Amino acid sequence: MRWIALLTAALTGLWAGILTPVQVLLPQQVEALDAASKVTNLGLVHAVGAAVAIVANPLFGALSDRTRGRFGRRHPWTVVGVVVGALSLGFLSGQTTLAGVIVGWILVEASLNAVLAALTASLPDRVPVSQRGVVSAWSGIAQPLGPLVGLVLASFVLVSTSLGYLGLAVVLVVFTLPFVLFTPDAVLTSRPPFSWSSFFAGFWVSPRRYPDFAWAWGTRFLVQLANAFILLYLYYFLQDAVGYADPSQGVFVLTGCYVVTLILSAMVTGVLSDRSGGRRKIFVLWSGVVMTVAAMLIALWPSWPVAIASALILGLGYGAYQAVDLALITQVLPAAENRAKDLGVINIANAAPQVLAPAIAAPVITYLGGYTTLYLLTGLVALLGCIFVYRIKSVP
Numbered sequence: 001m002r003w004i005a006l007l008t009a010a011l012t013g014l015w016a017g018i019l020t021p022v023q024v025l026l027p028q029q030v031e032a033l034d035a036a037s038k039v040t041n042l043g044l045v046h047a048v049g050a051a052v053a054i055v056a057n058p059l060f061g062a063l064s065d066r067t068r069g070r071f072g073r074r075h076p077w078t079v080v081g082v083v084v085g086a087l088s089l090g091f092l093s094g095q096t097t098l099a100g101v102i103v104g105w106i107l108v109e110a111s112l113n114a115v116l117a118a119l120t121a122s123l124p125d126r127v128p129v130s131q132r133g134v135v136s137a138w139s140g141i142a143q144p145l146g147p148l149v150g151l152v153l154a155s156f157v158l159v160s161t162s163l164g165y166l167g168l169a170v171v172l173v174v175f176t177l178p179f180v181l182f183t184p185d186a187v188l189t190s191r192p193p194f195s196w197s198s199f200f201a202g203f204w205v206s207p208r209r210y211p212d213f214a215w216a217w218g219t220r221f222l223v224q225l226a227n228a229f230i231l232l233y234l235y236y237f238l239q240d241a242v243g244y245a246d247p248s249q250g251v252f253v254l255t256g257c258y259v260v261t262l263i264l265s266a267m268v269t270g271v272l273s274d275r276s277g278g279r280r281k282i283f284v285l286w287s288g289v290v291m292t293v294a295a296m297l298i299a300l301w302p303s304w305p306v307a308i309a310s311a312l313i314l315g316l317g318y319g320a321y322q323a324v325d326l327a328l329i330t331q332v333l334p335a336a337e338n339r340a341k342d343l344g345v346i347n348i349a350n351a352a353p354q355v356l357a358p359a360i361a362a363p364v365i366t367y368l369g370g371y372t373t374l375y376l377l378t379g380l381v382a383l384l385g386c387i388f389v390y391r392i393k394s395v396p
Contacts, residue, residue: 013175015146043358050354072185081114093165140322222385228357265319288386290317299375
């Protein structure tokens with residue numbers, strides 16, 4: 001139980017460092033630079049950073065798969081990533097040009113994706129399949145809990161954008177390093193062969209040879225694309241469509257509502273999934289239906305009361321998805337010796353939507369019906385992603 005608690009804390013600190021800037025700090029910083037072009041400029045920042053994450057996550061995963069030393073193969077990358085990530089957040093706090101913001105966000109994405117690759121691989125390294133639903137649920141809770149912690153700092157304690165970044169750097173270190181200090185890490189006795197050509201070829205996992213892996217990737221990609229549509233422009237949605245007076249505090253309130261129902265849903269679903277003999281797909285399907293309902297509500301009735309209701313419903317759906325997603329994915333990995341690299345390829349399904357979402361969302365918001373069209377599209381994408389899970393054959 002201590003291992004689970006420390007992993008959850010580490011992931012909470014990590015997601016605070018990644019998602020709090022996405023939800024509040026970057027929108028504030030970009031708007032202060034050029035309010036008229038804020039939607040386009042924010043999309044550019046996210047797209048470039050996510051493109052870096054697409055390469056960084058499997059790269060650092062592959063390196064950790066092959067790291068030998070008495071400190072283990074995952075922990076060294078966690079330490080290096082946390083230190084560089086904290087320094088990068090400090091650098092980002094002082095940027096006053098769009099180019100500076102882009103460079104700072106590139107550094108944050110690269111370093112924190114090294115941490116993400118190492119922490120994610122620890123689950124299949126150390127947790128048996130029969131217990132992965134519960135551990136996956138706790139890991140899933142960390143993703144919304146992290147930005148909630150960050151939003152408390154950014155909205156109520158350190159009320160300036162620059163101080164918010166510095167506070168996140170502290171949270172990242174304090175929450176993450178105890179996992180390294182107080183949990184064991186497997187020591188690699190023999191290093192698997194490595195070549196750059198094989199590594200880059202490994203970005204392609206043949207759908208013909210590993211169809212379940214491919215369908216799991218597609219499911220996560222679409223669900224995360226829907227999630228990106230909601231998160232990337234939530235601050236501007238509250239500001240421009242709902243007319244909420246303090247959008248940063250509005251994001252905090254909605255995130256708080258979302259986290260409460262997500263935790264309840266994730267814990268119940270994780271236990272039920274493990275007790276059902278490892279059935280995962282039915283929970284993914286119903287999570288997609290619930291997320292679609294939440295997106296449709298806010299699309300058709302963009303008001304503050306409906307936004308709160310949608311956040312509560314979305315938490316129920318996404319919590320169920322998070323509870324079983326990682327457990328399901330770890331059961332379809334092609335090879336144990338390349339776990340971190342293969343999970344890195346899976347995590348491209350987290351990063352790639354961050355590139356694609358701004359390219360779709362910015363013109364939709366500007367020219368194709370605004371936030372109503374965007375959130376209708378969000379619901380359809382989430383539902384389609386969760387239907388894809390039924391093409392996976394090796395997991396019930």
